[in-house]
Amino acid sequence: MSTETTTAAGGPGGPSGGAVPAKGLRAGILDLGDSVMLGLASTAPVYSLAATLGLIVAVNGNYTPLILILGFIPVLFIAYAFRELNSAMPDCGTTFTWSRRAFGPWAGWLGGWGVALAGIVVLANLAQVAGQYLWLLIGDGSLGGNKVVVTATGVLFIVFMTLVNYRGIRLGEHVQRVLTYVQYVSLGIFAIALIVRIAGGAPEGQAFDIEWFNPAGAFADPSAVVHGALLALFIYWGWDTCLAVNEETENPATTPGRGAVISAFVLVAIYVSVALLVMMYATVGTEGIGLGNEANQDDVFLAMKDVVLGPWGWLIIVAVLASVLSSTQTTILPTARGTLSMGVYGALPPKFGEVHPRNQTPGFSTQVMGAAAVAYYVAMNFLSENLLSDSISAISLFIAFYYALTGFSCAWYFRGTLRDSARNLWFRGILPLAGALLLTAAFFISAVEMWDPAYGDTQIFGIGGAFVSGVVLLALGVVLAVVCRFLPSTREYFTGKPGVPAGP
Numbered sequence: 001m002s003t004e005t006t007t008a009a010g011g012p013g014g015p016s017g018g019a020v021p022a023k024g025l026r027a028g029i030l031d032l033g034d035s036v037m038l039g040l041a042s043t044a045p046v047y048s049l050a051a052t053l054g055l056i057v058a059v060n061g062n063y064t065p066l067i068l069i070l071g072f073i074p075v076l077f078i079a080y081a082f083r084e085l086n087s088a089m090p091d092c093g094t095t096f097t098w099s100r101r102a103f104g105p106w107a108g109w110l111g112g113w114g115v116a117l118a119g120i121v122v123l124a125n126l127a128q129v130a131g132q133y134l135w136l137l138i139g140d141g142s143l144g145g146n147k148v149v150v151t152a153t154g155v156l157f158i159v160f161m162t163l164v165n166y167r168g169i170r171l172g173e174h175v176q177r178v179l180t181y182v183q184y185v186s187l188g189i190f191a192i193a194l195i196v197r198i199a200g201g202a203p204e205g206q207a208f209d210i211e212w213f214n215p216a217g218a219f220a221d222p223s224a225v226v227h228g229a230l231l232a233l234f235i236y237w238g239w240d241t242c243l244a245v246n247e248e249t250e251n252p253a254t255t256p257g258r259g260a261v262i263s264a265f266v267l268v269a270i271y272v273s274v275a276l277l278v279m280m281y282a283t284v285g286t287e288g289i290g291l292g293n294e295a296n297q298d299d300v301f302l303a304m305k306d307v308v309l310g311p312w313g314w315l316i317i318v319a320v321l322a323s324v325l326s327s328t329q330t331t332i333l334p335t336a337r338g339t340l341s342m343g344v345y346g347a348l349p350p351k352f353g354e355v356h357p358r359n360q361t362p363g364f365s366t367q368v369m370g371a372a373a374v375a376y377y378v379a380m381n382f383l384s385e386n387l388l389s390d391s392i393s394a395i396s397l398f399i400a401f402y403y404a405l406t407g408f409s410c411a412w413y414f415r416g417t418l419r420d421s422a423r424n425l426w427f428r429g430i431l432p433l434a435g436a437l438l439l440t441a442a443f444f445i446s447a448v449e450m451w452d453p454a455y456g457d458t459q460i461f462g463i464g465g466a467f468v469s470g471v472v473l474l475a476l477g478v479v480l481a482v483v484c485r486f487l488p489s490t491r492e493y494f495t496g497k498p499g500v501p502a503g504p
Contacts, residue, residue, distance in 0.1 A: 021344055023247065024355035025092065025337075025362075029169055030249040035242040035256055038173075039263025041180045042238035042330035046187050046301070046323035047129060049274055050316075052235050054297035057284050060228040061292070062209070063218040064279065065272050067225065071232025072268040074442070075239075077435025078403045079264045081410035082243050083257030084428045088413070090252035093341025094243050094334070095402045095409075102409035105347070105494045106481060111409075112342050113477030114402030116369070118237075118395055119335035121473070123373035124380060125392045126324045126331065127154030133321040137314060151381050155374050161329040162370030165336065168359045169248050172329060179326035186319030187274070190301070193308050194277040206283045208276065227449075230396060230442055235271065237399045238327065239263045244334030281308070332373075336366040346493035347484065386457035386465070393456055394470030400443040401474065407436025447471075 030038075053064070060067045082094070091097040095115055100108025131153035135143035143149050164172050198205060211217060218225055239260055242249075246256040279291065282304055286292040289304050296303035301320065305313035340362035343352025356363035380388035414428035449455055450467035458465030484490040 023092070023340060023344055023353070023362075024357075024360060025247045026169055026360035027248060027252075028250050030173065030245060030255075032250070032255050032259055032262075034173055035245075035249055035259025036263050036266070037177065037180055038245065038330055038333070039239040039242040039259050040266060041176055041183075041326040042241035042333075043236060043263075043267060044126070044238065044323045044327035045235075045267060045270055046183045046319045047126075047327070048235035048323075049271060050299045050301040050320055051129075052231055053275060053278065054291050054293075054300040056228045056231050057279070057291040058294070058297060059224050059231070060218065061284050062212045062279065063214075063225075064212070064228070064284070064291075065275050066213045066215065066218050067228035068232050068235075068271050068275060069213075069268065070225065071229040072236060072264070074435045074438040075233065075236040075403075076261075076264055077431040078407050078439065079239065079260050080427050081407045081432035081435065082240055082260050084414065084432070085406070085410050086243055086246055086257045086260075087253050090246040090256065091341055092244055092247045092337035093345070094240065094246075094338065095406045096338055096342055096347070097345070098413065099405050099409045100345070102413040107405065107409075108345075109342070109347050109481045109484065109493075110477055111402050111405045112338050112347065113480065114398050114405065114474075115338045116335045117473055117477065118398035118402070119331045119369065120373050120376055121391055121395055121398070123158060123328060123331055124377035124388060125395075126328045127158050127373070127377050128381070128388070130154055130157045130321060130324045130328065133317055133324070136317050137321070147381070147385075151378060154377060157325060157328060158370055158373050158377070161325070162332055162366060164329055165332050165370075166356070166359065166361055166363060166366045168361055169245065172333070176326060176329060179322045179329075182322040183319045183326060186315045186322070187270075189312075189315060190305075190308065190319070191274060191277055194281050197308065198277070198280050204283060204285075204288065205281050206279070208280060212276075212279075226445055230446055233399065233439075233442060234396055236264070236267060237395075238330065239267065241330045241334050244337045278304070332366060332369055335369045336362045339365040339369065346490055346496070349487070349489045384458065390456040390458050390465035391469040391473070393466040394450065394473070396446050397443060397450075397470040397474065400439045400446065404436045404439035404443065407432040407434075407439065411436070 056064050056067055085098040086094075089097055089101065093112065096108050096112030099111040128150065131150035132144045134153055135141065135146070135149060164175050242259040242263065243256045246252045249255045278300065282289045282291055282300070284290060284292045286294075289296065289307055291300055293303070299320075301316045305316040309315060339348060339352050340355070342348040343350060343354070343365065352365050352368070354364050355361065380391060410432035411429050414424065418425050418429040447467060447470070450464045450470060452464050453459035453462055455464040456466040460468045485494045
């Protein structure tokens with residue numbers, strides 16, 4: 001494997017030392033359009049809206065569109081941090097590489113763990129949903145409730161998407177493009193159907209009201225705003241996938257960062273627009289297809305599909321299925337490339353740093369991430385479906401952790417350049433730091449909520465299962481880092497010179 005280093009173009013006034021090792025990935029295969037597509041697809045927008053919109057409405061009612069915008073603000077600030085750090089160090093390790101350059105090897109290792117952990121846990125959720133939705137399309141849908149069938153199907157989906165990623169970035173991009181078209185075309189048909197029905201006078205609907213965007217009204221209940229914004233954080237997560245394939249993108253120092261910011265803005269536009277249409281048609285009421293109906297909160301689109309689309313209601317099931325499959329593939333991408341980078345720099349055993357010579361993909365890392373996701377999904381599903389659900393709820397902790405770490409890393413790494421220009425001050429300092437502080441607050445607020453034994457579906461020793469599983473999984477990263485500190489193959493990462501890849 002080559003360890004030839006390349007120097008990023010870097011942003012204006014960026015600090016020196018932006019050299020990153022060439023890892024053998026297929027350079028320049030993706031363009032800006034591919035980058036934006038990956039950013040949009042990896043968030044699973046259709047599924048994210050279906051599964052989360054009802055929960056936000058239950059807390060914030062008609063102020064949901066405003067909450068979606070408020071939840072976007074820290075995400076946008078962190079997107080700028082990703083863009084600026086990538087301009088100086090376009091390394092597929094992203095948070096791992098950047099936090100190590102900023103704060104040292106321990107911060108880097110834990111940042112890499114946060115990215116991998118969020119990916120592995122969410123893959124279990126995506127596999128479960130994919131298994132259920134596939135069987136909802138077949139026959140009378142009764143097999144969607146069969147635990148063994150759903151689990152086996154979910155495992156097959158993870159294995160298939162792992163194989164796609166293993167075989168090459170171009171194959172993965174082709175598969176991703178098809179799945180993205182399916183979900184967005186289906187969502188577009190659903191949105192047009194809503195517009196037609198609203199224009200025709202929805203009998204139980206409600207008219208648009210500018211009050212839905214009034215901060216004064218929303219903040220009458222500050223705790224509801226915070227809760228809703230935390231829920232919104234999850235639906236935006238994933239756009240950073242386009243940064244993880246920076247070394248395989250044209251102009252790696254600039255294109256992935258632009259893709260991340262563009263995809264973030266497109267996502268907020270989609271989410272707010274669809275939320276408005278759904279609210280105007282179904283209302284936030286607690287009866288029938290109302291978004292406040294507890295029976296609809298697990299999937300608001302599933303509850304509305306037949307009413308809105310009639311015999312074409314199955315399109316929504318197809319859209320959600322395509323959405324989760326798309327996100328499954330794009331979740332494996334950054335986790336595998338993150339551990340690849342960790343292997344190249346010596347933070348993990350050298351095997352993780354190997355790139356398949358023909359496929360030009362992180363072969364071993366991709367296989368390990370797929371196997372880890374399968375093992376976690378099967379173990380948790382048969383140990384306790386409720387505990388699986390609670391561990392998925394804890395993903396917000398993992399997301400907030402590594403996003404905040406990236407924001408802090410940006411402000412600290414570029415601290416010497418902040419006075420060079422107003423642009424540097426805002427985009428490298430103020431906004432990333434503000435995003436990091438907001439997400440740190442979100443982390444602790446989420447943790448406090450999860451501590452409550454009434455939170456989620458399980459409790460362990462009188463504490464909420466989501467809190468315990470989240471803290472245990474994060475703490476596992478500390479344990480593994482300590483182990484790697486003393487392993488002969490990874491010891492040099494913790495004791496050597498920062499930024500220099502280990503190995504020959």
